[in-house]
Amino acid sequence: MSAVLITSAGRRVELLNAFRSSAEAIDPAMRILACDLDVEWSAACHMADQAFAVPRANNPDYIPALLDICRRQAVKLLVPTIDTELQALADARDEFAAIGTHVSVGHPDFVRIARDKQETARVLARLGLNTPPSFTPEEVREAPGSVPWPLIAKPNGGSAGRNISVVNDVSQLPDTSGEAFVLQELLKGPEHTINMYFDLGGKARTVIPHRRAQIRAGEVEKGVTERNEALCQAGWRLAEQLPGARGVICFQSILTERGPVVFEINARFGGGYPLAHAAGATFSTWLLQEALGLECEAHDGWTEGMRMMRYDAAVFEES
Structure with a gap:
């Protein structure tokens, strides 16, 4: 029985549920697993089929612990969620592939650029992209x-x-x-997150911007998808000029008077991904299709004007 493993799961219940719905449509027997430093206090871990405690992402035992879980649980797809684990996972992609686990992460060089804001700015400027x-x-x-x-x-x-x-x-x-x-x-103008999906061959398959209407703790709380031509073109151009992206990435842009200005790249799922999912850009389904060797149905036909308004929910359990 195969599985998906969401790492550093924390409170990412929406992401976990997206993978659950995608897995049910592809293989109802597939299990959704989660891991975290503190499983007891992770809402997403409580919502998973099974959860595992692991060391911190910067601990040298982190990758061996994940490899052990993937080997024992027949994990077909590993989905990282935080920046501090990306480089180690990118560097270890071949080790995971050797045991049949596909890690949703880009080439190590791409991750290295995305994790360094100063280097991101240098590379974007060198490529001729508009950056502050x-x-x-x-x-x-x-x-x-x-x-x-x-x-x-x-x-x-x-x-x-x-x-x-x-x-x-x-x-x-x-x-x-x-x-x-x-x-x-300090840029002036509406801020957007642009979610993108890259297939296993490195081809960009969709560019879906959403306006961050309201933000809390760095994550979008209220947002709406917008098929803004300038933002979409910035995404396609980024894909053409910055190789090494695979799976899911997102980048941040301010829509200024001089056009979109790109200032940050995240080589992972963004916190606002559930909005893209609701709009029809089901990255979780496409990742599973590729990890299982199925035809990837990724497309750019998502719904414009899809709104997201988040609210707090709670998971209860007797101690």
Whole structure:
């Protein structure tokens, strides 16, 4: 009996349910598994058919633990969900493939670029894509008159909106003693996430933007799909010029007066994926089809104007 494994499952119940519905349509006997550092306090783990406790993603025992689960549970598809596990999983793709597990992650070089915001900006600029001017804190201190104030400061390897701040002058630059930061032009305009699906051959099969109407803790809370031609073209162009993407990625863009400006790439499922799923871009189905050797039915015929309004729910269990 084969299975899907969602790693770092946390509270990603919507994602787990998307895979459950996709699996039921393809193979009703397929199990949906989840793992996390703290299974007891993971809502998604409680909703899975079976859950496993694993070390932290940055622990050297993390990959061996996942390989052991995949081997014992006949996992056909492993789906990562957080940035800190992507590089290790990308580097170990062949090890998983050797035991029959397909990992939904891009080429290690692609992941390396996406995990480094400064490098992302350099690569996008080199490819001729519209991206905001980016600076290190040292560059700003040395030449404050040459930067487009105000700036937005972000941890270079951060995610989920952690430690982001607006910087209006040199006195507000972040403390970089603990981690590296990148500073970028503070863009004005509506923010969009553009979800994309790449098949096993690296071909982009769909580009689905949604406007982030309201955000909470770095994740979209209210959003709507929009078939904006400029945003869609930015996605197709990105796919042509930045090789190595596989499976699911998303990128962030601000729709400015000078057009879409791309400022971040995520080499994984975005938090707003359930909106794309509801609009007909069922990435979970397409991943399963490819992992099982079936014909991939990926398409770009998703529904524009699909709205998502999230609310809090709870999982209860007696201790």
